[in-house]
Structures are given as structure tokens and as C-alpha cells.
């Protein structure tokens with residue numbers, strides 16, 4: 001595709017069938033476990049047209065070649081499997097709890113070593129990466145909303161010989177392209193904004209390094225965490241409208257961040273789009289928007305925060321994020337959430353509803369039961 005197209009155009013047009021008479025406009029899922037011999041595909045665990053279309057689109061957006069997986073965790077597990085036995089990974093203190101739990105489990109068996117650092121503290125991360133095999137970055141982090149200096153960390157990680165991974169789930173490929181900032185591999189939970197409708201689980205990795213791509217492809221083939229063709233097709237169908245969804249969700253998030261900040265019960269709002277947020281300048285330098293996730297705290301009142309989550313009518317009280325419908329939850333209701341995440345922190349995944357309706361419901365929930 002023409003190299004100078006805006007990402008909001010690429011997201012619509014990449015990964016389409018060739019325009020020849022009678023060709024369909026979009027790719028379809030192929031429901032076949034195997035293929036007639038003589039071609040390069042061979043078997044259903046090695047390829048599907050619906051994966052290819054989604055992978056071409058994600059690859060073009062991120063500036064590399066993509067591989068899709070059964071879930072974000074399947075994609076993360078394939079990357080963690082790249083670490084040599086006995087190797088060391090530097091990971092954020094706060095990041096998606098499932099990834100941190102998987103690293104802890106592998107450390108407990110002796111498979112690898114983990115050093116956790118405050119990923120917003122560039123000096124600490126740079127020091128820790130010396131001699132490491134992998135640097136795992138997430139930015140903004142889930143759910144603390146910290147922003148890592150991706151260009152500085154990627155340069156330090158690569159200089160130290162570590163594979164630099166960025167979990168780009170919160171930013172999406174439209175707001176942040178870590179390969180262009182120096183990372184080796186990007187990972188996505190496509191379950192979230194990419195698919196965008198809370199109806200499918202899917203993961204993806206993207207890299208511009210052919211050797212790394214082959215090593216990850218080998219893991220997908222042999223570990224077998226492949227996406228179903230229907231799931232890949234649903235994710236691609238959702239991805240086509242990402243630019244529009246994100247535009248609305250992001251402006252809703254900015255509006256809600258300001259409203260929450262003025263609310264007397266709210267002690268802290270975490271959103272890099274706020275000019276005085278600790279991650280604001282970094283996010284402004286490396287992202288083209290601040291995204292649609294934010295978090296806020298209620299001055300230590302965990303029971304009150306739980307009550308807010310249980311008092312909304314429009315907002316869905318559920319885990320997960322990135323769907324068209326707004327969702328909220330108190331992250332510490334999960335036993336595996338990192339204990340340094342405040343007990344009263346509520347994560348908001350802002351959807352595409354009307355901002356006034358979203359605020360009215362939140363305001364109503366904030367005054368319920370007090």
C-alpha cells in the first residue's frame with residue numbers, strides 16, 4: 001500500500017483481497033482444518049486466510065510482520081518462551097496482572113529470573129537491563145497508567161542485547177508504534193480495542209526482525225495457541241472502525257478525566273492526557289493521543305470504590321476494556337492484582353456513548369450509598 005497513507009486510512013484498507021473482477025471486498029474466514037497437498041500452507045495450525053488478512057493489517061499499522069494468537073496471554077506466553085532457560089527478564093512493577101503472574105510462575109519453577117522495576121523510572125530500568133535477556137515494557141501500564149520512555153528504554157535494552165517487547169494494548173497501533181520507537185517486538189491483547197466489541201479473545205505480536213518472527217511462528221505452530229478463523233475475522237471486522245471508535249472514546253475519556261478531577265470524593269485521577277499527569281510530557285512525545293483508559297482513587301476508601309462499581313446503571317461492572325461499551329472495575333478485587341495498586345483504584349474503560357450520559361451515571365454512582 002502507498003507508504004504515506006494516514007494510519008486511519010491504512011486500518012480500513014490494508015489486508016484486502018486483490019481488486020480483480022468478482023473478487024470479494026474483504027477476506028472471509030476459511031473453515032478447514034487442512035489444505036490439499038502441494039501448497040505452502042499444509043495444515044490449519046499453520047495458516048488461515050482470515051489470520052493473514054488481520055496480520056497484514058496489523059503489520060502495516062505497526063511497521064512489521066504480525067502473528068495472531070488465541071489470546072493476548074497466548075501471544076505473551078510465546079514471547080516469554082523466547083527467554084533462554086535460566087535467563088533473566090526485566091519487567092514493570094505494574095503491568096497486566098496475567099503477564100506478571102505468568103512470569104512469577106516461571107520464576108518459581110526456576111525456568112527464568114524476573115527483576116521488577118518502576119517502568120516510569122528510566123534510570124532504574126536501564127540499570128536493571130544490563131545482562132538481561134528480555135526487557136518487557138508496557139505503556140501506559142495497566143492499571144496504574146504510568147508512561148515508560150519507550151525510545152530510551154528500547155535503546156538501552158538493545159544495547160544490552162535484550163529483546164525489547166512492548167505491550168501496546170492500551171495505546172493501540174493508531175496512537176503508538178513501538179517498533180518505530182526502537183522496540184524489537186510489539187504485543188497486543190486484540191481482545192481489547194483492536195476487536196473492540198467485547199465479543200472475542202485474540203492476541204497478536206508484530207516484529208520487523210525476520211529471525212524473531214520465525215522463532216515466534218515456530219512457537220505458535222508447536223505450542224498450538226492459534227486463533228480460530230471466526231475470531232480472527234471478527235477482530236479484523238472490528239479493527240476496520242478503530243480510528244472512529246478511538247476518536248470518540250478518547251474525547252470521552254478526556255472529558256471524564258476533567259469532571260472526575262473536580263469531584264469532591266475523588267482524590268486522584270490518573271490519565272496521561274491531563275497536563276499535570278506525571279506521564280503527560282512523555283506520552284505527548286511518543287503517542288499521537290492519550291487513549292481511552294483512565295483510573296481514579298477515592299482517598300483510600302476501598303469499600304466506597306467497590307460500591308461505586310456496583311452502583312452504575314450504564315457503565316458495565318466487568319473486567320476487560322477497549323469495547324464500545326464503557327466498563328469499570330476496582331482492580332484489587334482480583335487476588336492476583338499487584339498489591340501496590342491502591343485498594344480504592346477504579347479503572348475506567350471509556351466507550352463511545354454520549355459523554356453526558358456517561359458522566360451522569362458516574363456522578364450518580366459516586367453519590368450512591370453515602
Ligand SMILES: *Cc1c(COP(=O)(O)O)cnc(C)c1O
Nearest residue numbers: 071072073096142169189191202
Ligand atoms: C487483557 C490484557 C492482556 C491479556 O490479553 P487476553 O486477550 O485477555 O489474553 C495483556 N496485556 C494487557 C495490557 C491487557 O489489558
